[in-house]
Every structure is written in structure tokens, then in C-alpha cells.
Amino acid sequence: MLQTLSGCPVYQFKPRISFGNDLLLPAAMYGVRVPSGLSSTSVRTPNFVDPTTMVSLLRSASGGHGRGLGVTHGLTTTEFAVTFPNPAQQWREVRTSAAVPSWQFQGGDVFFDATITVYVLDGDRPQPNDDLGRQLFAIIMEHELLHVLDEIDIVSRWMAPEAYRDDKVLRYLSNAQLVDNAMFQSWFRGSGFSNWLRDGLWVPEHNRRGSIRDAAHQYGVLQRQIDAIRIQITNHPSP
Numbered sequence: 001m002l003q004t005l006s007g008c009p010v011y012q013f014k015p016r017i018s019f020g021n022d023l024l025l026p027a028a029m030y031g032v033r034v035p036s037g038l039s040s041t042s043v044r045t046p047n048f049v050d051p052t053t054m055v056s057l058l059r060s061a062s063g064g065h066g067r068g069l070g071v072t073h074g075l076t077t078t079e080f081a082v083t084f085p086n087p088a089q090q091w092r093e094v095r096t097s098a099a100v101p102s103w104q105f106q107g108g109d110v111f112f113d114a115t116i117t118v119y120v121l122d123g124d125r126p127q128p129n130d131d132l133g134r135q136l137f138a139i140i141m142e143h144e145l146l147h148v149l150d151e152i153d154i155v156s157r158w159m160a161p162e163a164y165r166d167d168k169v170l171r172y173l174s175n176a177q178l179v180d181n182a183m184f185q186s187w188f189r190g191s192g193f194s195n196w197l198r199d200g201l202w203v204p205e206h207n208r209r210g211s212i213r214d215a216a217h218q219y220g221v222l223q224r225q226i227d228a229i230r231i232q233i234t235n236h237p238s239p
Helices: 051-060 131-164 167-174 181-188 192-213 216-235
Strands: 011-019 047-049 074-083 091-094 102-105 108-121
Touching: 011 131, 047 051, 051 074, 051 108, 074 131, 074 192, 102 181, 108 131, 131 167, 131 192, 131 216, 167 192, 181 192
Parallel strands: 011 108, 047 108
Antiparallel strands: 074 108, 091 102
16 A cells, blocks of 8 residues: 655656567577577567568558568567556545646556567478478577567666656656646546657657667678578478
8 A cells, every 4th residue: 555645756667578479489499599688588489470461560560670671571569558557546636626636646666568579470480390491480580589689678777767857757756746637537547648658768769779670781681691591491492
């Protein structure tokens, strides 16, 4: 139970990361090198999709992920939101002379929720006893895991220091200024505050890091690796 506010509220931004697939990927089985800093529990089996679905996912994703390749073999998407886990205790109704109440933040954890999902083309699904297929899958997954690493780092390390400096965070959370009922309903009970931090902080950093991972020279290396494996597959088709 949160205590009655006296002075500035005590609160903390915390990451809460989930994945679009619950199955862990046995990386070593497929020869996938996990990037340094990414735990094995964050390496999940991708969702395998057909080309039409991949194109649809790519169009709805932020940034230019995959556009440097002739075919988009893999894609990492993230859904981001800011959540008050116990709003009934974290926000106190304050009655003033106004006809409608105001609200005041009381503290407690505030979560940066990120749901990360990796997609890979169904045609790149590794098959038993297909060494070349596993090599191709490893190349694709190793690139996507770099995106996973970035997404986790953004919400785990980068977001909180930036958010604490945000004007609305300082005003309504750190200093617990009163929020009128209309703003409370749309911003803190609704999605306004979440959208504010998502669009103002998370999206630009998400896109910045994505553009680095997916820079033209990086895609050039990736495309050449994929082409080399494809040539071997064509010359030595699996039985």
C-alpha cells in the first residue's frame, strides 16, 4: 500500500520485457552466435512467416529495416508502452473547489513495457540434416539478435535517464503537480502519457539504432553472405 504523499513521490522507471514467442532457441544447435550482452533467455525461436506476411510486417514497422536487401529474410519488431501497474494506488483523487476532481501521483514503479518479436521467412526455416540451411538461418538470426540486443538496452538502460529529464515527467511524476481530470483520463488512465514517451523518446532512439544496424554497408555484407549460401544450396541441393 502506497503511503500518503508528503513531499515528492518515490518512484522508479523499470523495464518489463516480453517476447512474441515463448520458445527458447537452442542457438548452438544451429550455429547461431549470440551477441555479447544478450542472455540466452532473450534468444527466442522466431515466428516463421510467408513472404506476403513479411512484406505486410515490414510496411508497418518503424524505420527502414530490410529495405537494403533484395528479399527481407528477417525482421525484429517491438511494441512499446508505459504502464502504471497499480493506478488505483498510484494516483490519488484530490477534491478542490472545482466541480470535477484533480489527481496527484503517489509514486511506485512505472514500467517500460517492450514486447519483442523476431520474424524469419518460412523458406529460411532450418531443416534437419541441412547444414547449408542452418548456416543461412544462423546468418539471418545473428543479425536479428543485434536488433533484439538494442531493443532490450533501450528500455533497460537508455530510457530511464532520458525520461527523468522529460518536462511532463518532472511536472506530474517527480513534482506531483495536480493533473486535471480531463488530462488524467486521457493521459494517465488513457494512452496519452505512454504515447508521449514512446513518440518523443523511444521511437527516435529505436529508429537511430535500427538505421545503424541496417546501414547500407552492413546490408551489403549480409547480402553477400546470404548470396554465397544460396549459391551453395543451388549447386548442392539437399536430398
